[in-house]
Amino acid sequence: MRMIGKQTLEELEIPIPSMERQHRIIALNQLATEEQRLLSLLLGKGKQLVNYQLSMIMDQL
Known part of the structure; x- marks a missing residue:
């Protein structure tokens, strides 16, 4: 499994939505x-x- 380098992660930009959004x-x-x-x-x-409807029907039988 390949690892992601520290420098790559440090340079990664993660957009954050505005407060309104x-x-x-x-x-x-x-x-x-x-x-x-x-x-x-x-x-x-x-x-x-x-x-309830079923019980009402059963009571009429």
Whole structure:
């Protein structure tokens, strides 16, 4: 396996997004996280509704 030389790493330029862009990235990540939380909650509520409807049907038999 080839190693990367120290000098090569020292000369490597790593671009850093502006603070505004970093804030937008963070906001987008927070929205995606909230979306996942809400989708999970919706899925759970849907399962509860299906189970309730099934129990109502079973009670009528």
